[in-house]
Amino acid sequence: MIETRCRHGSPSASGRFVRRALRCGAVAGLIVAGASVAGLPFGQEARAADPVAYQTVLVPTGNGAVDAALRASSALITLQKTRAVSPFALAGRARGDEATLRTALESFGFYAGHITITVAGKSADDPSLPNVLAAWPSGKPVPIRISAERGPMFHLGAVSLALGKGEQLTPAEQAAFGLKSGQDAVAADVLAAGGRLQTALQEDGHAFASVKPPVAILHPDSRTLDIRYQATEGPRLDIGQISLDGLKHVNASYVRKLLLVHPGELYQPSKIEAARQDLASTGVFSNVAVTAATAPAPNGTLPLTFDFTEALRHTVALQAGYSTDLGGSAGVSWTHRNLFGNGEKLSLAALVTGLGGTAQNGLGYDVYADLLRPFFLRRDQSLDLRVEGLKQNLQAYDQTALLVRGLVNRKINKQWTVSGGLGAEQERIRQEGVSRSYTLAFVPLTANFDNTGLANPLDDPTHGFRISLGATPSYSFGSGDGNDGSTNTGANTFFTILQATASTYFDLNRIGLTKPGRSVIAVRAIVGSVQGADTFDLPPDQRLYAGGSGTVRGFKYQGIGPQFADGNPVGGTSLDAGTVEFRQRIGKSFGFAAFADAGQVGTGSAPFAGTLRVGAGIGARYYTAIGPIRLDVAVPLNKPQGGDSFELYVGLGEAF
Template sequence: MSGRVMVATNRILAGVVLWGVTTQGGWAADPQAYTATQIKTGEADLDTAVGASSDLLALQATHAVGPFALAGRVRSDYERVRTALESCGYYAGVVHITLHQLDGGNGIRMDGQSEALANWIAAVPAGQKIVAEISVEKGPLFHLGSIRLVDQATHAPPVLNAAQTKAFGLVPGQPAVAQAVLGAGGQLLDALKESGHALARVEKPTAYLRPQTRTLDIVYPVTPGPVLDIGTISLDGLRRVHGSFIRRRLMVSTGQLYQPSKIESARQDLTDLGVFSNVTVKDASDTAVGGTMPLKFTFQESKRRAVGAELGYSTDLGARVGANWTHYNLLGNAERLRLTALVTGLGGSAQQGLGYDVYADFFKPDFLERNQNLSTRIEGLRQLFWSYRQTALLLRGGVTRPIAKNWNGNFGLSAEQEKIEQFGVTRDYTIIGAPLAATYDNTGVGNPVEPALHGVRASINIMPSVSLGDKGTGTSFFAIMNASASTYFDLHHLRISRPGRSILAFRATVGSIQGAGTWDIPPDQRMYAGGSATVRGFRWQGVGPQYGNTRYAIGGTSVDAASVEYRQRLFRSFGMALFADAGQVGSSSVPLTGTVRVGAGGGVRYYTPIGPVRLDVAVPLNRAPYGDKWDLYIGLGESF
């Protein structure tokens, strides 16, 4: 049995049969070329084990050898292949290796004596290739007989709880497969440690072969050791990150039961802070210290600053080009500050000229309490859409925290001072809002640009707002409400593709503004559709009520949209997508009103280590007046 399990009995010997031919005259080849083949048994696991164990098969295309070395390789394969047989439970199997010249000849029988084999190989003329065929006779499949666990300290069976017994898993009568027998020890060790036995040991088993009953008796030496709590926790390698912050962040504490799964979760949580390139944790002692096991966390801090570039393009919004600068540990508690400056509206069909977007984001983890994060932004922007021209200063701040499994809640405040020109009229607005949101995500994808392959993402947003307009508009109160959901289905579940290669993605969005009519709401707060976020094939703000017979969008007080997309991975780094979108914007606060617009298209993907680069082309199926004939979208990550 591989691993290797000790067998305390006489081994059943397997024979090696060597067939060959004798040639007269000619010079021997050195090195000697050969081809190795494997005769399949029809049992996939066994054939895989035999093929993986054979040096004749693995090295035939490389590491050319002379006659004596090739003979040694044959003898080595005898033992290696026999080990593969035993690892699959066949302890009475026989290994056959036959050799002959590629062009045939008179066969002779050998018993595997090394000198005779090497001499026969040496007699093969230069330019002739040897064929080596490997086959096995499986013999009967052996099963497990008695299975005993022995405590090394007391020489009695150890006392195991139900979880530990289940983790061990071996039962008499099951096939004596090495992977199961050896794996049971590792599983038992994990279960013991998870129960607080930090110093537990499970040694390699001793196996007793019983040819008469075709069984294998197993004895597993086990040393459970005492149940320990976590002792002193030391932190090493911290330079600019405050140790007090890390200790507050730690998910384990002194006096807690020693459990490797929770210790690993604590390590991963610290890694996810984004300020460490590596975090390791290990036991700080080889023996118990006062009934505890001390731990040592070691940190390697990442670079604190980074500079990046941002680039995006669509035919409706044009190009966005800019740069950002990020500090990942501003005040020593993993606070993140990002400064971004973008030039926008480069050549977009929904734009009247160049704009800008300049903002500073500040993120503070564990604000006031653990797992409660503070995000703030100050932003200055100028946007010259066909629908309106806007110059604004915005302030936003909010707190995000988990509220249930896969659910996060967000609440905050926002303030905006802006000047908007629409349809030849310029007005100033001061808008104060109190956004409240909840998000759900069980896709298991942490990177926002990494494609989801399964699960659901959903969000619900409500923002009560007050607009303090100029003399022409007065004050208005309104609430913006919207909800969206997307889900992903892997066609592998229908057994028509490999996992993660063929995905169906669905998205739906619905929104409503309550409390005020369209003309009482500032233009930038109204609802619009069109573009990659709703209906591709229609430019941004190209779906919904228009001002007269022009391309100027009025906006509305309700919106609804839906998308379906088929994503196919091609080769290693490429993929494609086909999609269809539909949506409408209404002048009523009740959704499902307005004129439905439909777009469809396709695109290609290039998969990079940070996410797919996306290029989509879409066309409107019922084009609006003054609408685009087609639209192109380029970005990082999927559209949803």
């Protein structure tokens, strides 16, 4: 309970204002009046006359924050549609609102304000009001009017802070407290100062620091409010023994290597919470909690206990997708999230592809095993090993391939990650009636930047940038066992594929047009180039193509670029594409998008060459807990001869 006193006037008047404001006004919008202010117990309401309908109007005060607090605090407003009330109880509800709304005013520093509530034109405390309401015509809402006069703003007078014997605040702790004489006497600010001080003390190692609720003394004549705080620092402690509870299949040694806090370090709640969140983000735990001991250990340190609930180790998922160009795909995956007890993630998947589709010539498959090893040599680094079998029957070429790859991924900071590795591929490709075998060795190198601040990559970004830079030096051992009418004889070829992708997101709320996250403009640009080889020196699957959901919607997959005489894609050695998309949310679960894409593929190494193709379309979105389900329809604005009239894409997550 907060102690209050009043210099002038009775404590039941001015002192009551302060007590209500400081107790209930920390967040003015959370002041809610319930049944206790309705004037009568629920049971008595039920025994009164039949319920009456009413309509409440709140007269604006000129301060939007105050109006919002009054509206949230009023039982007349919050209960008007959800809880029927008898005529007699309606009068009691109106009388109870006066005190509650006055408290809302005081929480903003208006201690001399006045609340007026009229019901059917009569004052809420008019003794004849219940009879008037009882005789009110059935079906006609009772008019209720709430008017608030703010009055003058009160300010803080003397601000004092008492500490325990021998204790003294550091300059940083004094700055955190930050309460000064002369500032507006807003209850939220007064209470926040105590919270900031306690946080600062604990961050300085005072684990048992205590800041008591303030004592407020109101001076109506000078329109000031004196504030007195009392705090106790307690001893400054280091972290002691760290216990790990609840581990069953996860190795304790692995968890201790991941811990961001260690015995002997200064007790700081923010660092301990960061350590908890870091462990929770590994994916092997469904919950991670941390508690500190209730008293220091004999050696003067404070023990911590991390309590773990391990997540399911095995999961099975069904996968499916569809687009008119690539057709349908369907499959199943199995994942083990903790293979050897150190957070290793093994994923096995088998998918059938090419179920129809204008860019497909038949069924294919994609089968792979992927092993992710976290904490590879260091905590911010992982090793990803993959073996994949692939068969595609595309309009551009038919391919059967076996691929092996190893990548080391390192997180540089919150925004940058880099990766590099080695890979090899053995493949058989048939294009334009000629089959060749290729053996490739390659070194994939990437750098990624992301400051959108999203933990789930499927969530809708509303601001920031995503940038991906890639370079893949490759060596192709051609077989030379075919002739396609070109100078290509399947000779050995060294080449490097360079690609850069950048996207940015602009929330129209930033210029005041919409609410946050409701209307977003998304822009994407892609540039690619092959260095060191001409088109027919490259295996067909290493050439650059455009068209499809990843580049230019409205054109079939690989449908943009040079073509053979029969209209099948050749591929190229340069690529550029761009997209502008407007995304609008509707209600909680729905949305739509409108977009325009453009791109081209050239036969030289410099981008921005070739025939520019443009597509446009619209899409629908259904937002789920795991991300938006996307359905896009796009049409080509300058389709080539024999091209499709439209393309349909269904997937999970935005296009970019």
